[in-house]
Amino acid sequence: xxxxxxxxxxxxxxxxxxxxxxxxxxxxxxxxxxxxxxxxxxxxxxxxxxxxxxxxxxxxxxxxxxxxxxxxxxxxxxxxxxxxxxxxxxxxxxxxxxxxxxxxxxxxxxxxxxxxxxxxxxxxxxxxxxxxxxxxxxxxxxxxxxxxxxxxxxxxxxxxxxxxxxxxxxxxxxxxxxxxxx
Numbered sequence: 001x002x003x004x005x006x007x008x009x010x011x012x013x014x015x016x017x018x019x020x021x022x023x024x025x026x027x028x029x030x031x032x033x034x035x036x037x038x039x040x041x042x043x044x045x046x047x048x049x050x051x052x053x054x055x056x057x058x059x060x061x062x063x064x065x066x067x068x069x070x071x072x073x074x075x076x077x078x079x080x081x082x083x084x085x086x087x088x089x090x091x092x093x094x095x096x097x098x099x100x101x102x103x104x105x106x107x108x109x110x111x112x113x114x115x116x117x118x119x120x121x122x123x124x125x126x127x128x129x130x131x132x133x134x135x136x137x138x139x140x141x142x143x144x145x146x147x148x149x150x151x152x153x154x155x156x157x158x159x160x161x162x163x164x165x166x167x168x169x170x171x172x173x174x175x176x177x178x179x180x181x182x
Contacts, residue, residue, distance in 0.1 A: 008068060010106055010170050013050070013084045017102075018063040019094060020077030021054055031130045035152045039180045042157050046132045046146045049163040053148075055178045060098050064176055066163065084172060097181055104174040114142055114169050121147040121162055129160075142166030155180045 024045070031046040040057040050066035066084075067073060080090060087105040094100070109117065122145070125131030129149035137144045144164055151158040159176040 008165075010165055010168055010172060011083060011085050012069045013172070014067050014069065014071075014081055015084060015088075015102075015104065015174075016063075016065050016067060016073065016078060017080045017090075017092070017100070018061070018065075018074075018077045019079050020061050020063065020074075021056070022052060022063050022065065022074070026071070026073065027052055030132045030146075033130060033150070035150065035157065037152055037154055039155050040157065040178075042150075042152070042178075044130065044148055044150060044159075046130055046148055049134070049144050049146055049165060049172075051146065051148055051161050051163070053157075053159055053176070055157055057098065057180055060094065060096060062094065062098065062100060062178060064100075064102065064159075066161075066172070066174070097179075099179045099181075100176070101179075102174060102176040104172065107171050107173060109169050109171065111140070111142060111169055114164070114166065114171070117162075117171060118143065118145060118164065121145070124149065137166075139166040142169070 027047040029045045033044045035042040042055045045052040052065040054063040089103045091101045134144040147162040149160040157178040161174045163172045
């Protein structure tokens with residue numbers, strides 16, 4: 001598998017929300033997790049300095065993803081799509097009690113803070129979540145990475161994702177909540 005494209009302006013990345021599953025062949029998947037509860041099942045993929053999270057319950061589907069501008073994605077089932085510029089919050093309620101909330105922000109850092117964030121998140125990942133490093137793509141001694149932390153509760157999935165772009169000394173942070181309360 002080739003290294004991810006991290007030499008892209010963060011403002012060119014898009015955040016998309018689908019009400020359907022997405023096929024894994026659309027993505028380069030560097031790490032994956034499957035989460036199952038009595039109420040739902042979730043697949044979490046680290047796809048370079050981006051991610052795909054798909055959650056299903058019976059015949060309901062929700063997929064959240066960060067993608068590159070040239071990424072070919074289906075139009076069918078698309079609920080929302082927006083670019084990463086500044087800070088943003090989004091909420092929506094789908095059928096039969098499924099609700100979704102997300103917040104994201106772009107944090108420009110000093111090289112020292114970037115290194116510290118990298119070390120802290122990698123340390124957290126020893127106990128939970130997924131941490132994927134891309135050392136061959138380092139810029140000025142700073143590595144791109146993705147850290148996706150998740151907590152599966154009986155009727156909720158909590159996600160925290162951090163995607164780091166060393167050439168811009170920037171980290172994208174997202175927090176999402178998928179709620180299946182009826």
